[in-house]
Amino acid sequence: MNPEFDTSFIQNPDSRPNPNISEAESIPLIDLSPLFTTPVNLTPLISEIEAACSNVGFFQAINHGVPAELLQRVQSAAKEFFALSTEEKSRVRRNEERFLGYYDTENTKNVRDWKEVFDFCVNDPMTVPTSSESGETAVQQIRNQWPENPEGMRDACMDYAKAVEGLSFRLLELIAMTLNAPAKRLNGYFEDSISRIRLNHYPPCPSPDLALGVGPHKDQGALTVLAQDDVGGLDVKRKYDGQWVRVKPVPNSYIINIGDLIQVWSNDKYESTEHRVSVNSEKERFSIPFFLYPAHYTVIRPVEELVSEDNPAKYNEFNWGHFFRSRMSSNFQKLGVENQQIYHFRKKT
Ligand SMILES: O=C(O)CCC(=O)C(=O)O
Numbered sequence: 001m002n003p004e005f006d007t008s009f010i011q012n013p014d015s016r017p018n019p020n021i022s023e024a025e026s027i028p029l030i031d032l033s034p035l036f037t038t039p040v041n042l043t044p045l046i047s048e049i050e051a052a053c054s055n056v057g058f059f060q061a062i063n064h065g066v067p068a069e070l071l072q073r074v075q076s077a078a079k080e081f082f083a084l085s086t087e088e089k090s091r092v093r094r095n096e097e098r099f100l101g102y103y104d105t106e107n108t109k110n111v112r113d114w115k116e117v118f119d120f121c122v123n124d125p126m127t128v129p130t131s132s133e134s135g136e137t138a139v140q141q142i143r144n145q146w147p148e149n150p151e152g153m154r155d156a157c158m159d160y161a162k163a164v165e166g167l168s169f170r171l172l173e174l175i176a177m178t179l180n181a182p183a184k185r186l187n188g189y190f191e192d193s194i195s196r197i198r199l200n201h202y203p204p205c206p207s208p209d210l211a212l213g214v215g216p217h218k219d220q221g222a223l224t225v226l227a228q229d230d231v232g233g234l235d236v237k238r239k240y241d242g243q244w245v246r247v248k249p250v251p252n253s254y255i256i257n258i259g260d261l262i263q264v265w266s267n268d269k270y271e272s273t274e275h276r277v278s279v280n281s282e283k284e285r286f287s288i289p290f291f292l293y294p295a296h297y298t299v300i301r302p303v304e305e306l307v308s309e310d311n312p313a314k315y316n317e318f319n320w321g322h323f324f325r326s327r328m329s330s331n332f333q334k335l336g337v338e339n340q341q342i343y344h345f346r347k348k349t
């Protein structure tokens with residue numbers, strides 16, 4: 001991809017990146033080895049995760065159990081794939097109906113992102129509602145589209161997907177325990193999960209002061225498990241002072257952040273954190289987020305263990321598939337209206 005820099009990439013002045021951003025004190029580092037150690041004692045780990053989710057909404061996980069070789073295979077495949085000609089990549093181009101595959105004109109909140117992506121679902125095919133309208137019940141199946149080249153990309157991606165999905169379930173169980181719920185309280189929502197993985201490529205950008213790789217946003221799913229390379233560019237909005245901080249790349253780690261659904265399940269004990277991707281004029285950057293998404297028919301409401309007369313549910317229940325679909329359409333085209341956000345489901349007090 002070599003997009004010509006045009007005005008569609010220009011961020012509003014208040015969203016533009018800060019060239020002097022700090023990497024200090026960004027997000028906590030959490031060692032997940034207690035998950036793999038016997039005798040099992042998860043209590044200190046659960047407290048660390050609870051603090052990270054409450055204070056930051058993000059952490060970096062080390063000793064996570066995903067074999068490095070699986071990630072390296074996908075990273076190599078991604079590099080080879082994005083180096084192909086636009087013509088060849090376009091053979092697996094996504095469209096509004098078939099929204100898995102290659103794409104280079106995505107918008108975040110109506111501004112174009114400086115990136116190209118390749119999306120695939122973990123459980124192929126994935127079933128989603130055809131419309132974001134809450135009254136509509138029709139569904140459709142969306143299949144992965146795999147390129148001919150590089151050879152082996154499909155296997156590399158699917159082997160990786162299974163391993164990182166396993167990690168995401170372990171994290172979900174730890175998070176459920178921080179909500180005083182049984183470990184497996186949330187797992188049932190994921191039997192027909194529509195989780196997906198995105199391969200991101202951010203080419204060097206001629207105007208990194210005006211554009212972003214991904215504009216400021218919150219992830220809409222349950223949680224995200226992100227692998228980034230050593231270039232850096234992910235910025236997180238710090239909760240206590242609203243400052244953007246750059247997440248320092250840590251070798252062999254994953255960046256975990258909670259999404260909008262955990263915010264609702266937790267009845268606002270946790271808040272999903274705004275983040276964005278800055279780009280630079282010299283280096284290209286690659287990243288691979290895994291988005292943990294429930295089955296489309298899941299009804300989202302605060303977990304009952306947290307709701308009481310003193311702490312009533314703060315959200316009206318809503319259907320995940322419709323919420324997913326509405327965001328999908330607004331990322332695909334500039335709608336000229338505000339995207340659907342989780343606070344739209346908040347109960348009026
Ligand atoms: O590339 C990154 O570091 C993060 C990407 C991201 O936030 C997203 O795709 O939702």
Ligand SMILES: [Fe+2]
Pocket residue numbers: 217218219275
């Ligand atoms: Fe994100």
